[in-house]
Amino acid sequence: MTTTANRTKPAARASGAPAGVEPVLTGVQTITFAKALTLAMADAMEADTSVLVFGEDVGTLGGVFRVTDGLTRRFGPERCFDTPLAEAGIVGMATGMAMNGMRPVVEMQFDAFAYPAFEQITSHVAKMGNRTRGLVRLPMVIRIPYAGGIGGVEHHCDSSEAYYVHTPGLTVLTPSTVTDAYVMLRDAIASPDPVVFLEPKKLYFTKDTVDLDELRSRYDADASVSSSIGTSVVAREGTDATLIAYGPSVSIALAAAETAATEGRSLQVIDVRSLVPFDDEGVCAAVRSTGRAVVIAEAPGFASMAAEIVARIQERCFHSLAAPVLRVTGFDIPYPAPRLEKYYLPGVDRILDAVDNLQWEN
Amino acid sequence: MTTTANRTKPAARASGAPAGVEPVLTGVQTITFAKALTLAMADAMEADTSVLVFGEDVGTLGGVFRVTDGLTRRFGPERCFDTPLAEAGIVGMATGMAMNGMRPVVEMQFDAFAYPAFEQITSHVAKMGNRTRGLVRLPMVIRIPYAGGIGGVEHHCDSSEAYYVHTPGLTVLTPSTVTDAYVMLRDAIASPDPVVFLEPKKLYFTKDTVDLDELRSRYDADASVSSSIGTSVVAREGTDATLIAYGPSVSIALAAAETAATEGRSLQVIDVRSLVPFDDEGVCAAVRSTGRAVVIAEAPGFASMAAEIVARIQERCFHSLAAPVLRVTGFDIPYPAPRLEKYYLPGVDRILDAVDNLQWEN
Amino acid sequence: MTNHPEFIENTANDGRAEGNLLPSVQPVQLIAPEGTKHPESATAGWKERYALPSVDTLLEGYGRLVMGRRINDQANALVRQGRMAVYPSSFGQEACQVAADMCLDQDDWLFPTYRDTVAILGRGVDPLEAFESLRGDWHSGFDPKEYKTALPATPLATQLLHAVGVAHAAKLRGEDTVALALCGDGASSEGDFHEALNFAAVFHVPVVFLIQNNQYAISVPLRQQNVAQSLAHKAIGYGMPGERVDGNDLAALLSVVGAAVKRARDGGGPALIEAHTYRMESHTNADDATRYRSAEEVASWAPKDPLLRLQKYLHDAGELSADDAERFASDAEAVAKILRDGLKTETSPDPADLFRYVYSEPTPQLHEQSRMLADELASALAPEGVSS
Amino acid sequence: MTNHPEFIENTANDGRAEGNLLPSVQPVQLIAPEGTKHPESATAGWKERYALPSVDTLLEGYGRLVMGRRINDQANALVRQGRMAVYPSSFGQEACQVAADMCLDQDDWLFPTYRDTVAILGRGVDPLEAFESLRGDWHSGFDPKEYKTALPATPLATQLLHAVGVAHAAKLRGEDTVALALCGDGASSEGDFHEALNFAAVFHVPVVFLIQNNQYAISVPLRQQNVAQSLAHKAIGYGMPGERVDGNDLAALLSVVGAAVKRARDGGGPALIEAHTYRMESHTNADDATRYRSAEEVASWAPKDPLLRLQKYLHDAGELSADDAERFASDAEAVAKILRDGLKTETSPDPADLFRYVYSEPTPQLHEQSRMLADELASALAPEGVSS
């Protein structure tokens, strides 16, 4: 489907927009994952003037991945702007702004470049609500492009989710579809709590066709809508075993399930998407329904989100399990150089090998 | 046993020491955990002039926990010195020193105050050996007093091990006995790889009687001794179930085993002590011998070291397990204020409750 | 709008355009340690515009110093009696905190550190609320938004960035809020200090950074922390004015900090002020300052005491009436009594609170953990042998 | 030993003791863009001691500029041909890197960034080893210790602290090693920049910090990064001298950087130098600079080109023989050919390397994972249906 049909539709909200501002997209559109994120920010900024976007190169350039493209042109340099090059500065300033009535959405340029902000994130952002007994909540979003699969050089491909999910007080989300990119980022911005929003880099330029009006109507309605936060989704139905994945690994899990189907094995795929809070109920129900599970994640496996999922499942579903819960994760090594990443990344074969190892004979 | 008997013994190595320098302790001595650490550094500095100690308040003051007490007096302000107040600075400078022939041992004053150094630790210290294909190894130790149980205020009681164990390239050690304090710190300093050395604060002033000459002989011998790195120890024998703990939780696990014994249950206690590399063999052998396991750790449980241990055990020992592996960990909340910490810390009762839940009827 | 108007007149004639961002050649002092005004010997090179505050202002300040001293004394006593876990004393440094409070309006924001209890009470915070964290019941006891006073920051220099954010938000909304952030000499070495000053300068936001240079970061003396001529010299590297001031001279502090706050409020942007003072007591009660500094050094600072100095000045000027003195003392005693009585009362923090505030709504996991703890506590209370 | 000897003579008469730490009033320039020496109009206020280097030195420098330009051109071509994943070009900035190399002895250490490939090759690093990381085979290809050249740093400003550590270690051993650390204008905003300068100053170690201010951090122009008069003005806040220099004038760079290196080697401590230059191309091949800067702006920098400037100067002075010019060109072409040929060759990085170097000895876990991958690869190679 092309977008031509909708191009002519008058974009009501864009009337009177300053020169150079693109008309607001409406209706059914084929858009990239990146564009869905842009739209989520734009719509949130439109709806609430306290929403601000800032970070390195997010203004004039529109971000190195163009995720903030057009926001400065549309909302002006006071609402979407570049900062000096200092990540603790960005997160620390955002913290102060959130203390004082704003809803900042900040971008860390790449996963490993959020590390300078670690103290601000861990000791302040995560703790503020708790230490003030809820008197100061920090409605802020820290967007982090993460993970690999793009042939990036070192420090540009870390799967850093474990650091955040282990830190109480942070909500940690990671969408894997174009729709979720929009919905979950809006939910993140709407959340009264700080959200670390992890964007799988390799998905930025994937596309899907979505009905924007329908997506928006969730947020335009005054009734409080149920948030995606804390919920997992069944990305594919299946009965023999459950693949549990999130972010960049969901598409690999789906591909594995597709291949398995041709071999006569029915694999269910769960997209965790909300790492914290974790959907124990949904994930456990899925695993109980099949009795076998493989957890898939790109990050090194040791003391990771995948380890947590394994631990939880075996604690909660022990007697439903026909086999140990296995993991297919990144190795416990630094992310490899571009020409070696293919050996590192969980792939279809490795997942199917793990499925084969789920002790089908026993 | 008191130390009086040895006080008069001539301290050979201290002859000619500058004024104010204490005589070197030898023979059998009752010393604190903190003192064992001091002795380990002093002995390493004596043996190798490239060993340096620096950090905040480690010189004149001897550290806020007095762990470096006397090192500046004995080795001079070029070998043990105070730095400006900047943790990334400390770790970053140590990195450069290690690149250029030194073996720095740096102190972070408290767990949460290592966070400003997170980027240096994660993106450089951990990765240098790998990124240079082993051409540049960083023989450095980052000492971090960690965990709670001392009635400390916020930011002074974090159990931060998960951040380090998840980062490939770091060796992560945590002693729980006076002997291990000495042995493991010497092993850490001797290691060609960077070590994050986690010191349970609440153990600093616990005491034990040790034969220093014997401990030292391990390191004086020219034969290469087997390192404590990568090895766990059986802290108590037992047959009914295995308690797996490390650092500050070992003594609680031992106390729980003691109580359980009076109730007729024989609990084995494993002190992991080397978090990375992890002793799969030792831990799995222990669990297989009892068929039941509880993992105990002070840190929030979510995506933690404890989660990893649970995941590994169920992956490797699934068919030896009579029950799910359970965890007794800190809650998924920021470390509490002093007067609430007793509710947070894993205690004997909570451990025994978990043991009771190991499905003894099934 | 220029970057730095009036604040910078009459600096030493440095012949360079940017020299006006450098601090005065000597720390600004308006009342000498002896309580005398403008000692001839030290005025050279000062910025002319720092005028002595009015007598009323000085009297108010004096009252606040009396209060501050009493708070420090009382808190120390409570620690000795075991009623409080820890207290970082600011005995000897009270003038900086008092000046910070007096130069701010109610709608301005203060960002204190762990050492700034006097400033926090000076903002109107209920004394017992302010002491709740020191007593160990919770991490904080007051509402930062109600008092426009952030919780005292422990991770050093981190709060400076929050001050920039608060000021930036206010500026974007067109409010004329000023944020004043306190930090120590040691904290100036942290990366966050640098990033905060730079962000404040680049976004031209109304923040006043006030360094209480008390010569030590725990045991580390300033010369091992920094070898610049002064900490105020850092300002020029951010394109903002820097100033140094006698931190034990409340009059000078009020004048210098007041000018910076006014300038910030008028759209002049941020400024950096270094106040020279001294921590007369140990870092906290857990510290032993005799390990790293001599009794002589400490004694040499006693005659520079901010409270005695202003007392002498006001007394000599005939402005401190017996009535005023008595009122100040009894006001201070009233607060001390609140602290004594309050900290005598047994409190029992609710363990269920552990799970209540981590998120706006507790997660399912926290609900589960909360229930587990509640069950544990219930069964611990249940009579032996009876389990629910 | 004083903190800052000779380096600081003849600064603008600022009337303040510390003013000698401030940079010259104008960036130091010895050869004007037109290739002429010492333009009368711009010399005022310069530090007199910056003398024009010898003709031999300038000739060597010119040769290195030719080499640097050729490397940039060749690398860009290789990226266009898909032989290399990414190249951060330093076209237009070569003089800074050449000066860094020329001012260091073999035993000194260089700390480059991702943009400093020219400087890395100038240290004698084998061209293919230097390009291994850009090609994506491994994170690095050369031995930092052999060339006393750190791997190019990606996390901004972090390498400045490593430079301090290397220099500190050398100083403790009594060696006279100097470390020179490069960084960009953007990197100066990071906390690590601040901590590195302060550590260097406090420990008084021989480090020269050389900022290549190319006016942009990717798309962010300097004025949104910093509003100080210059980045060199930051030096005074650390108690070290700062200097600014025309970064496209190799003669000035050699003089200023050379003086700082000599001073550091002689025990004078660290210094900060800001070189004004311009990145003529996009940030990397993945960037599109037209999104954030105008063609006019870029064009305005073309006449200031460092290579053409020195060529013109040497030519006009009759010092650039046809022989020399030809030798420089063919030397440069030889390196370009090594790159072309080398990057044409297919390499196949060994997957087992992934596990080999993480620790000195692979952990049991890594052995296990390595075996798993080996098995996987073996079975992928095994004929269909046959499993081992």
Ligand SMILES: Cc1ncc(C[n+]2csc(CCOP(=O)(O)OP(=O)(O)O)c2C)c(N)n1
């Ligand atoms: C990031 C960080 N590192 C270390 C500490 C531990 N610490 C607490 S106070 C202190 C000294 C601070 O000195 P200074 O900034 O001069 O303030 P002062 O205590 O003198 O008021 C240190 C090292 C901390 N709180 N935060």
Ligand SMILES: Cc1ncc(C[n+]2csc(CCOP(=O)(O)OP(=O)(O)O)c2C)c(N)n1
């Ligand atoms: C800590 C960190 N944050 C962000 C980045 C992403 N990044 C790479 S280069 C760059 C701009 C650097 O600008 P500057 O320091 O001026 O150097 P230049 O590229 O102009 O040579 C950015 C933001 C990074 N590499 N490291």
Ligand SMILES: [Mg+2]
């Ligand atoms: Mg101090």
Ligand SMILES: [Mg+2]
């Ligand atoms: Mg730049």
